[in-house]
Amino acid sequence: MYIELDKLLSADTTVDSWYDEGYILVSEILLYFSLINDWEELSKQVLNKLIEWQRKIAYCLDNECNDYEFHILLDLLNTNDAELFEICIDTLRSYPIEEGKKIVLKHPQITERINQMLTTTANLPAKTVLRDFISKIHSN
Incomplete structure (x- = not known):
């Protein structure tokens, strides 16, 4: 299944066709990924892929909200690509927050980067996503 995923994510598509299909x-x-083979392979390969490939997979990693998806998203947060x-932050908002809250709070660089982005971005939808994530992380 990983090979099929890789081919699909590597395909040159228009933005419309990507979000439509x-x-x-x-x-x-x-949904059909096996825990041992496919998720392990994706975890190993994701950081070696082109940025567009990484963006596409990050957008899709909330199917099961499983540990593999969560940790892949955490790995992808170590990017210079805004x-x-x-x-990644937008996708993480769909995860059960209590499970991931402790892990995210153990990495203060994530919240620091979000706060820095909040002060520098003029993109209102992005600010909304970032503020919502911060709010969820700091909620009781």
């Missing part, structure tokens, strides 16, 4: 196909493939970072 591509991400649905990726989400369906992820769009990928925002996609």
